[in-house]
Amino acid sequence: MQTFISDSEAETGRIAQEICKKIPSGSLVLFTGDMGAGKTTFMRGALQAYGNDAFVSSPTFALVNDYGGDPHIYHFDMYRVDSVEDLFSTGFFDYLGADSILFVEWSENIRSFLSPPFFEIDIAKTPAETQRIITVKGSGF
Ligand SMILES: Nc1ncnc2c1ncn2[C@@H]1O[C@H](COP(=O)(O)OP(=O)(O)OP(=O)(O)O)[C@@H](O)[C@H]1O
Numbered sequence: 001m002q003t004f005i006s007d008s009e010a011e012t013g014r015i016a017q018e019i020c021k022k023i024p025s026g027s028l029v030l031f032t033g034d035m036g037a038g039k040t041t042f043m044r045g046a047l048q049a050y051g052n053d054a055f056v057s058s059p060t061f062a063l064v065n066d067y068g069g070d071p072h073i074y075h076f077d078m079y080r081v082d083s084v085e086d087l088f089s090t091g092f093f094d095y096l097g098a099d100s101i102l103f104v105e106w107s108e109n110i111r112s113f114l115s116p117p118f119f120e121i122d123i124a125k126t127p128a129e130t131q132r133i134i135t136v137k138g139s140g141f
């Protein structure tokens with residue numbers, strides 16, 4: 001397990017890049033953390049780590065954003081998904097593969113339907129307005 005302290009949105013981006021250098025193609029990455037913690041912000045730095053210049057937006061309504069690239073990056077938001085039937089209908093299981101990386105916001109909702117290996121990234125707010133504690137678990141951390 002590895003812990004990082006971020007004191008700004010930009011620093012979360014830099015930390016995301018550092019973390020993602022160790023997350024290879026074929027991975028599943030599960031975010032946890034409250035609304036506004038910084039999961040979507042983290043994704044912007046993550047894409048930079050893979051040299052992907054796609055525009056990152058919150059997939060809350062689309063459920064999944066496809067950013068393309070090599071590795072092929074998919075960004076899910078499971079905020080409204082809470083059954084395994086719903087999870088299947090997002091196409092989640094079809095996107096998993098050696099050439100892709102799946103990043104999942106609100107993984108809390110689908111965690112019981114998944115089995116390892118995966119990376120877990122928790123982003124926690126602190127009493128300081130712009131400070132976040134980022135905790136990473138998974139192979140190499
Ligand atoms: N250190 C920090 N790291 C990341 N975001 C920060 C930080 N400090 C302040 N913020 C602010 O917190 C907000 C994070 O929003 P973001 O959309 O990334 O959260 P989220 O976890 O994806 O939320 P949601 O669950 O609603 O999708 C942004 O407005 C950002 O400017």
Ligand SMILES: [Mg+2]
Nearest residue numbers: 039040058105
């Ligand atoms: Mg978000």
